[in-house]
Amino acid sequence: MAPKSCALCRNAKAILRRPKTGQQICKDCFFRVFETEVHNTITEARLFKQGDSVAIGASGGKDSTVLAYVMKTLNERYQYGLNLFLLSIDEGITGYRDDSLETVKRNQQQYDMPLKILSYHELYGWTMDRVVSTIGKKNNCTFCGVFRRQALDRGAATLGVDHIVTGHNADDIAETVLMNIMRGDIARLGRCTAICTQGEDTIRRSKPFKYAYEKEIVMYAYFKKLDYFSTECIYSPDAYRGHARAFLKDLEAARPSAIIDIIHSGEAFEVKDEVRATQKAQQTCIRCGYMSSNDLCKACSLLEGLERGMSTAAITDKGRRKLEAQGPAPDNLRTIPYFHPPNSTITNDSPEQPQVND
Amino acid sequence: MSHLRLKVEFGGGLELLFSNQRKHLVTVPPVVPQGNEGEGPADINFLVHWLKDNLLKERPELFIEGGTVRPGILVLVNDTDWELEGEGDYELKEGDEIVFISTLHGG
Ligand code: SF4
Ligand SMILES: [Zn+2]
Ligand SMILES: [Zn+2]
Numbered sequence A: 001m002a003p004k005s006c007a008l009c010r011n012a013k014a015i016l017r018r019p020k021t022g023q024q025i026c027k028d029c030f031f032r033v034f035e036t037e038v039h040n041t042i043t044e045a046r047l048f049k050q051g052d053s054v055a056i057g058a059s060g061g062k063d064s065t066v067l068a069y070v071m072k073t074l075n076e077r078y079q080y081g082l083n084l085f086l087l088s089i090d091e092g093i094t095g096y097r098d099d100s101l102e103t104v105k106r107n108q109q110q111y112d113m114p115l116k117i118l119s120y121h122e123l124y125g126w127t128m129d130r131v132v133s134t135i136g137k138k139n140n141c142t143f144c145g146v147f148r149r150q151a152l153d154r155g156a157a158t159l160g161v162d163h164i165v166t167g168h169n170a171d172d173i174a175e176t177v178l179m180n181i182m183r184g185d186i187a188r189l190g191r192c193t194a195i196c197t198q199g200e201d202t203i204r205r206s207k208p209f210k211y212a213y214e215k216e217i218v219m220y221a222y223f224k225k226l227d228y229f230s231t232e233c234i235y236s237p238d239a240y241r242g243h244a245r246a247f248l249k250d251l252e253a254a255r256p257s258a259i260i261d262i263i264h265s266g267e268a269f270e271v272k273d274e275v276r277a278t279q280k281a282q283q284t285c286i287r288c289g290y291m292s293s294n295d296l297c298k299a300c301s302l303l304e305g306l307e308r309g310m311s312t313a314a315i316t317d318k319g320r321r322k323l324e325a326q327g328p329a330p331d332n333l334r335t336i337p338y339f340h341p342p343n344s345t346i347t348n349d350s351p352e353q354p355q356v357n358d
Numbered sequence B: 001m002s003h004l005r006l007k008v009e010f011g012g013g014l015e016l017l018f019s020n021q022r023k024h025l026v027t028v029p030p031v032v033p034q035g036n037e038g039e040g041p042a043d044i045n046f047l048v049h050w051l052k053d054n055l056l057k058e059r060p061e062l063f064i065e066g067g068t069v070r071p072g073i074l075v076l077v078n079d080t081d082w083e084l085e086g087e088g089d090y091e092l093k094e095g096d097e098i099v100f101i102s103t104l105h106g107g
Helices: A027-044 A062-077 A097-111 A120-124 A128-135 A140-159 A170-183 A186-191 A214-223 A239-254 A258-268 A273-277 A298-307 A317-325 B044-054
Strands: A053-057 A083-090 A115-119 A163-165 A204-206 B004-011 B023-028 B031-033 B039-041 B073-077 B097-102
Touching: A027 A062, A027 A214, A053 A062, A053 A140, A062 A083, A062 A097, A062 A214, A083 A097, A083 A120, A083 A140, A097 A115, A115 A120, A115 A140, A120 A140, A128 A140, A128 A298, A140 A163, A140 A298, A170 A186, A170 A214, A170 A239, A170 A258, A186 A258, A214 B073, A214 B097, A239 A258, A298 A317, B004 B044, B023 B044
Parallel strands: A053 A083, A053 A163, A083 A115, A163 A204, B004 B097
Antiparallel strands: B004 B023, B031 B039, B073 B097
C-alpha cells in the first residue's frame, strides 16, 4: 500500500489514524493536536489559575506518565504558572507497586518535579499485602480504593497543593459510566463524567485527559519513548470491571466514537433532586477529621474492622452488627492521624468559587 | 523463496505473555496455507497465529481473539498504525518491524 500523507499538513507520511475523527495524520501533527486538545480541555473547563500548586497523581503507569509529561509541556508552552508535583501512593503490594514506584522515581528525574510518596503503611499501619493476607482476595479493592482516595488527599495536603490531577482517560470514564449503569447507580452516573469534582474533600480533583482516547495516550507514549510501567496488580482487579472493559473495547473496534458517545450519555443524565437528596450531607469524621457523610469516615470504619479482626464490619450489615455487638472501639485502636484540610475555612461555596479571582 | 525475517516487539504488558522479553527476531514462511483457498502471502493475521503457536507462553486469550489480535491491542507496522496498512491483511515483507502494545494494563 502506498504511504498516505497527513490529512493536516498534507506533507509528511501519516502514521496514525485518530480514533476520534478517523483522520490519518503524521507524527508531528499528532503530537501537536493531542497536546492542543488537552490544553483546550484545561482552558475551557478553567481548571487552573496562575500560581496554583497542582499534584499529579502518579502511578508509573501509562496514563499518569503521559499526563506528567504533557502537564509539564503545556505549563511551559502556555505559561500556566503552575507549581507541579508528583504524588504517588504506595499501597504496599510487593512485585507491583514497588516496581512501578521505581518508574515514578525515574520520572521525577526526567521531568524535574518534586515527588511525594505516601504509603498505606505509614498512614494506616497496613500494607495491601497484609490486608490481602488477612481478608483474602475478596473486597480487597474496596479497601484499596477507599484508602487510596484519602491518601491522595492527605498527600496533597502535606504538599500544600490546591488541586490533584489524575490520568483518567476517555476510555476509563466511559467504562465507569457503563459500570454505574449496570449497578443502577444513577446518582453517580452524571457525577462520574464531571471533569472536575470537589466531593468529599476540599481539594479539587480533575481529569485533563477526559476526552483523550487510550489509544492516543499509548501511541503518544510510544512515539515519545516515555518510560512507563505496565503490569496488572497481583490482587486481581475487579472481574466485573474487566468485563466492562472488554465489552467497551469490542464496541470501540466496531465504532470508535462509542467512547465519546457513552461519555455524552453519562453527561446527559440529569440527577433529579430526590435522587440527590439521598446523598447525605457532609461532615467531618469524629475520629480522624477527614470529610465524611457519617460519624466515621469510610477509611476509619474499614480500618477499625481490620484492627478488630472483623474485616466485613464496614462492608456488610451483618458484619457491622457483629462489630457493634462487641461494644465500642477500644482506646488503643490504631487510628489515622488527624486531618487538617488545606483551606481550613470550609464554606458552603460552590466549587467554582475559587476561580473568581483569576 | 526464502523465509521472511521480522523484528517483533511486545509492550504495554504483553511481553509478560512472551517470556517477559520485549524484542524477538522471528522467521516465517512467505507463503502460507489459507483456508480452502489454497495458499497466499503471509499477513499479520498469520503472524498472530504463528506467534501464538511458537512464542506465546501463557494465556493466549489475552493476545488473540476471533482470528486476530484482541481488541485493545495496538499494532504498528514499521512505526505506523496498522489501521493505515490494512490491519490483519497487511502482507509481511522481509525486515518488517511489527510492534504489539496492550492498552489494557493499568494506568
Ligand atoms: S487492583 Fe485492587 S488491590 Fe490492586 S491496586 Fe487496584 S484497587 Fe488496589
Ligand atoms: Zn502532519
Ligand atoms: Zn476517619
